[in-house]
Amino acid sequence: MKLIVEQDYAAMSRVAANVLLGKMYQQNRVNLAITAGNTPIKMYEYLVQEVKNKPYLDHVHYYNFDEIPYAGEEGFGVTMTHLNQLFFHPAAISEKQIHVLDEKNYTEQDARILADGGLDLILLGIGEDGHFCGNLPGTTEFTDMTTRVSADALPGMCEVLIQEVGGASSKCPDFYVTMGPKSVMAAKSIVLIANGRKKAAIIKKAFFGPVDSHVPASILQLHPQLTVILDAEAASELDIL
Amino acid sequence: MKLIVEQDYAAMSRVAANVLLGKMYQQNRVNLAITAGNTPIKMYEYLVQEVKNKPYLDHVHYYNFDEIPYAGEEGFGVTMTHLNQLFFHPAAISEKQIHVLDEKNYTEQDARILADGGLDLILLGIGEDGHFCGNLPGTTEFTDMTTRVSADALPGMCEVLIQEVGGASSKCPDFYVTMGPKSVMAAKSIVLIANGRKKAAIIKKAFFGPVDSHVPASILQLHPQLTVILDAEAASELDIL
Amino acid sequence: MKLIVEQDYAAMSRVAANVLLGKMYQQNRVNLAITAGNTPIKMYEYLVQEVKNKPYLDHVHYYNFDEIPYAGEEGFGVTMTHLNQLFFHPAAISEKQIHVLDEKNYTEQDARILADGGLDLILLGIGEDGHFCGNLPGTTEFTDMTTRVSADALPGMCEVLIQEVGGASSKCPDFYVTMGPKSVMAAKSIVLIANGRKKAAIIKKAFFGPVDSHVPASILQLHPQLTVILDAEAASELDIL
Amino acid sequence: MKLIVEQDYAAMSRVAANVLLGKMYQQNRVNLAITAGNTPIKMYEYLVQEVKNKPYLDHVHYYNFDEIPYAGEEGFGVTMTHLNQLFFHPAAISEKQIHVLDEKNYTEQDARILADGGLDLILLGIGEDGHFCGNLPGTTEFTDMTTRVSADALPGMCEVLIQEVGGASSKCPDFYVTMGPKSVMAAKSIVLIANGRKKAAIIKKAFFGPVDSHVPASILQLHPQLTVILDAEAASELDIL
Secondary structure, eight states, rough: EEEEESSSSSHHHHHHHHHHHHHHHHOOOOOEEESSTTHHHHHHHHHHHHTTTOOGGTTTTEEEEEOOOTOOSSOOOOOHHHHIIIIIIITTTGGGGGOOOOOOOOOOHHHHHTTTOSEEEEEEEOOOSSSSSTTTTTTTTTTTSEEEEEEEEEETTHHHHHHHHTTTTOOOOOEEEEOOHHHTTTTSSSSEEEEEEGHHHHHHHHHHHHOOOOBGGOOOGTTTEEEEETTTTTTTTTTTT | EEEESSHHHHHHHHHHHHHHHHHHHHSOOEEEEEEEESTTTTHEEEEEHTTTTTTTGEEEEEOOEEEEETOOOOOOHHHHHIIIIITTTTTOOOOGGGGGTTTTGGGHHHHHHHHHOOOOOEEEOOOTSOOTTTTTTOOOOOOOSSSSEEETTTTTTHHHHHHHTSOGGGGGOOOOEEOOOOHTTTOOOEEEOSSGGGGGGHHHHHHHHHOBBTHHHHHHHGGGEEEEEETTTTTTTOOOO | OOEEEEHHHOOOOOOOOHHHHHHHOOOSOOOEOOOOSSTTTHHHHHHHHHTOGGGGGGEEEEEEEEEOOTOOOOOOOOOHHHHIIITTTTTOOOOOGGEOOOOGGGGGGGHHHHHHOOOEEEEEEEOOTTTTTBBOTTTTTTTSSSSEETTTTTTHHHHHHHHHHOOOOOOOSSEEEEEEEEHHHTTSSSEEOOGGGHHHHHHHHHSOOOOOBBBBBGGGGGOOTEEEEEETTTTTTTTOO | OEEEESSSSSHHHHHHHHHHHHHSOSSSOOOEEESSSSTTTHHHHHHHHHHHOOGGTTOOOOOOEEOOOOOOOOSHHHHHHHIIIIIIITTOOOOOGGOOTTTTTTHHHHHHHHHTTTTTTEOOOOOOOOOOOTTTTTOOOOOOOOOEEETTTSSTTTHHHHHHHHHGGOOOOSSEEEEOOHHHHHOOEEEEEEGGGGGHHHHHHHSSSOOOOTTTTGGGGOOEEEEEEEEETTTHHHTOO
């Protein structure tokens, strides 16, 4: 594990953008799975400046790693909608470069990525409960590949999903889909970003505590090419500093 | 995980030799950690033929990944003694290329490997109890780097160690040393070999069952570059075939 | 440049087979361009034993790098006919894994290889005149990608081509096709094999003399991942030994 | 060859900085050879911001690839003096990370780099005469490794060197040292940067013309991992755009 601690959110975001950009300037196809959420907002601002209207980055391909469909609606789910807002639209990424995972094609995700040459990098955030992608504690096993998680997998899951889809219970789906821990660990490199004091406890637990199925992200410690990029607040409980 | 099943022990051994040889013909330094034991005997016979007196392989460096010292004796412990017999002496590998882990230097093993550029490949066997290296169930945690394991870590451990050192209880050491699961997972690639019907059950459990600390090798499933090479007997309980 | 000298043709062929095999046991697609001719005959004998009926090598893809069509005939040209005899048929390689270059599709060869992820390795022989692939002295430039070479490109070329197509002048084509030096240099690694006393002079000239357009193979010295595998006779003029 | 054209000098410099940064965030040692001169000035300004006081980049090692000694003076020569001003001092790079090539140790440069694991990337500029590093037309051969070039190697060389050392003929050295074309081509990746209209002609000649010993940089076309980063002016003679 390579641990990078930066003083603040902007500096952390800049380093994360640098790491992603560093993978992009290749001659051959590059496959990146990227995260939505609040943590990467500033990182995408930096990325957009370097990626927009750059034909020499046409060989970079993007994947989402989870999706919550809007019940009863056609079109993109929650994750792709956010990624479009955060990055794909402002960076003018062409559709040919975007490989959408959704509730209909999730059983093909792992074979498709393998056929595409594997993921060069997967960018993850982490939840205060230790989840990454849609791997909430108790919903998936470490050995799961891309899978579906039922809306009744956990008590309270329904409320979480309703919030994700915007508050209307009518839009709450029966299940969401996610790359499982084994799918994620198959990537050539993993980058995890976190900022803010409220992430400090889980960072300590997930990356300096035992591997524990109740803390899904704890498994990521064992990947041979893991980089964890934090701001000082997210790193504030680490003795190592 | 790449699964390779060969019809018999000789064919399995030939493929394992091929995989190791394939890593060796490089221009830059290559670092290999290799296993002692019965499983690799024939593989080393093949390797010796291709490696002995080949000055163009002088850039290949070898590491042992565990060691049981003989109590009260100077010199090599059980693992290095076996590796010398199986491979280093018959292949006439020079001392400069052999990086000995022992009970005195084990705290430096991980930093030394990192400074040397990391392991390009670690070759493992598996025990019927699911152990790899010296990671017997109950002796190490998934997050352990190279560590020592006390002779009283488990009931019955003393008897195991006495057998390993040749039967004399006077030679039973207080502890042995081993690369832990996290050290092993840091290698760029992992190759695990197994043969024989008596390994069939643990192969199914470790590579097609859950990640479970009682089956240490089960963690290896999550390495992005794992190759498992079996003979037909060791693969005989797999539904996949 | 990594130089490997073995005592005889069989040992040289075994090492060449080892190097190719070493590239094959991967999880992701592997792309190999391979040579016909007399030099690799024994190497293919070794390879067939390790490759035939091995479903775990289905992700290995093969490319020919030049082709001489038989004039007035449909079907494979000289190179593919030889590769079928030497390797593809005895090793029972499936058509899906064989990517044929011919006189009709040569303008697409470089783009196709790039889209497939690039060549992981290209295996070359060398002619006594310093040619590799179809790059005879005076027919191509170092900067050529895959190209056609006219039957009247050189005095005497017609006779050479007639011999290649089996002696009948009616089968002599107007042109042949070949990957050019720049196409070959784009491979991630290059392996060149040569055996026999009659290759000794050109080996010295091409790999220990100046870069010279009259010795096309002399450019290969400058590839960052070049391995040259010789028997003792082919190496007999090298001072280095 | 990957060709990147940016609208202006600042954008070109940002991309060059991104490419270098992208190589830096690794777990293992990274070896970079970098250029002095005017072209990289702004790139170093960007780099300093991301590299200064970052302990997580301590594993990045830097090499200079040529040196002009000041005659009669101890201490650094022209190149290292410039690199110190442009980058090493403002970025507070520690001495342990800087591997100085000079007129005393140049015969060891290639072996040292090989022992260090090879160059991951070499960053080059280009002269209007097609030189890179100290490889002026007529001074070195394509097959040269690191070598010395005499002050009388070319007519007018003495005047060039006097200008380089600051104008005083008393400081003009008898020779300078440089990595030769073969040394440079041995790097895993090459990045060449150029800006301004006065570079437009040589860019066209070196990267879209024949390989020609009178245009030393023309050999770089044949490297499998070459990236050329230009501003619009330096690219203004290219038909490709």
